[in-house]
Amino acid sequence: MERMNNEDIKKADAEVWDWINKEQIREQETINLIASENFASLPVLAAQGSVLTNKYAEGYSFARYYGGCQFIDRIEKIAIERTKELFNCEHANVQPHSGSQANMSVYFAYLKVGDTILGMDLRAGGHLTHGSPVSFSGKFYKAYSYGVDPKNEMIDFNIVEDLAKKYRPKLIVCGYSAYSRQVDFKAFSEIASKVGAYLLADIAHIAGFVAAGLHPSPHPFTDFTTTTTHKTLRGPRGGIVMCRKKFAKKIDSTVFPGIQGGPLMHVIAAKAIALKLASTNEFKDYQKKVLSNAKLMASLLEKLGYRIVSRGTDTHIVLVDLQPQGINGKEAEEILKKVNICVNKNTIPFDPLPANLTSGIRLGTPSVTTQGMGEKEIGLIVSFIHSALTNRSDDKKLASIREEVKNLCRQFPPY
Ligand SMILES: Cc1ncc(COP(=O)(O)O)c(C=O)c1O
Known part of the structure; x- marks a missing residue:
């Protein structure tokens, strides 16, 4: 693995180097079937090890709280434009440090503590941030959950609708961690509009397929769409939140300064690179093979x-x-x-x-x-x-x- 400045790490800290090296060897010698992981591409790794890690850039492009952001601003703008184009969404914020923080920004922006949410049960395939009692999503909000039909282990929209009508959630969450079937965003949006709920699609796992057109897009059906960038998308560890234009201002001010400080600009540059690579025919072919x-x-x-x-x-x-x-x-x-x-x-x-x-x-x-x-x-x-x-x-x-x-x-x- 020549991309790393192994010698520099070794010289500075032999102890940490030893563990990094062991991990490199583990990754090389292991068949990795963890569904939420991937091997980030070399340019993505390089961007994360670049000098951008030195830069503070609180705020957003061309409206920062620090000087010296003239180049950083361009990078963040590129990442935003690429997200909008690839996922066909009206607005994107590329600053969330993780998928969980992307979700948190939606909750904090549009829910009050004690409001009701409806998401898939963690044990049926949902994510911790979809209402689990051990997560902020289950602690701050009144969380109800749907599961799958015991007969075919797929989502039963009659049940989701019944639960939505019964509990009148302010937000419905779809998109999962361990549910392997297509998500019918349109069906969810119809239920959400019947009960006056916002709809959040968390496409953390399936983002690569959505980008490649191999899974139906959540747009234009959702109010908010969140994703991680490190799973099928093959980018750096991180999150993105997308939303309708009318929600943009509140989402942006919730990500910063609401829940985060300075953005990780080295990671945002890596996100931009991954998004560019995800728009290629090679990526489409790759996703077809994953499937x-x-x-x-x-x-x-x-x-x-x-x-x-x-x-x-x-x-x-x-x-x-x-x-x-x-x-x-x-x-x-x-x-x-x-x-x-x-x-x-x-x-x-x-x-x-x-x-x-x-x-x-x-x-x-x-x-x-x-x-x-x-x-x-x-x-x-x-x-x-x-x-x-x-x-x-x-x-x-x-x-x-x-x-x-x-x-x-x-x-x-x-x-
Ligand atoms: C559906 C879903 N949403 C959100 C996340 C959270 O991402 P992160 O670990 O970056 O916070 C995950 C992570 O596995 C996930 O599967």
């Missing part, structure tokens, strides 16, 4: 007796119910770690187990697709997973699978 790899992974696992939640996927996420295999998500995560396959335990809809055990694992294909893996490699990965889980007590077998995994990784270096 076809996920669909293939789901069908191969199903053939081997695994139960895929909702019987498939429309995205990069494959949620696997491990109850038929008699292991829980925590055990599976630990077994797969032994063979250098990185996944996360995940609750499945109506999970009888708590979040620290879970009955499932969530798999995702953005990282392996970035590495250039395709059909053949997905077949190998599925066979490694199956072999590791079925031979979980055989340390010798696990060691030999680990070597095969490392060998595969060597053929597809991320950088």
Whole structure:
């Protein structure tokens, strides 16, 4: 990995360098199936390590509270314009430090403490910031949740509508962390308008597909759309909030000075670069492969007796119910770690187990697709997973699978 000034880090701090180096090697030698991660492109990494990290730029382009922002201003403007074009939205704020802060800006701008919100239950696939009691979203607001239809494990809009009519939320949230099916933004907007609620689409996971036209756009159906930039979008860690023009002023003043101080300009430059790359045909092809790899992974696992939640996927996420295999998500995560396959335990809809055990694992294909893996490699990965889980007590077998995994990784270096 020559992009890093490894020597500079090593010279300054051998201890931290050692851990960075270990992490680099871990990433190189691991099949990463964490659905919310990706390998950021080299220009994105370089921008984040650039001198822009030195600059304070409180405020917005051409209206800052610091001098010396004449170049920074251009970069932020470019990032905003690219967001508007790529996602076809009326207004964009590229300053949120994370997806959670993007969501927080919407809540803080348009809700009062104690107002009611309706989002998907965390255990069914929603995110912490969609009303979980351990998050600000569940602590400051009266949060109600919808889940999925037990028959097909997909969203049942009759139930969402009933809940909306019953609780009259001020804000409805759609867009998820562990729901692998397409989101029908239009259906949500119809329900929101029936009850006079704002609609927020959180496209953190599916932003890459939306950008590539492989998932329906939330626009013009939503009042607010938030995203992270580091998942399918392949950018730096961070967030963006988009909204209708009429909400722009309040959203901007809530992001800064409402909940954040100075923007991370090195990250905003990296967001701008990622947005440019996301508008290319290469990116479209990449997203198509992320999707076809996920669909293939789901069908191969199903053939081997695994139960895929909702019987498939429309995205990069494959949620696997491990109850038929008699292991829980925590055990599976630990077994797969032994063979250098990185996944996360995940609750499945109506999970009888708590979040620290879970009955499932969530798999995702953005990282392996970035590495250039395709059909053949997905077949190998599925066979490694199956072999590791079925031979979980055989340390010798696990060691030999680990070597095969490392060998595969060597053929597809991320950088
Ligand atoms: C749907 C959704 N929204 C928001 C977030 C929060 O992003 P961050 O971790 O950047 O705060 C995530 C993160 O996984 C997510 O899945």
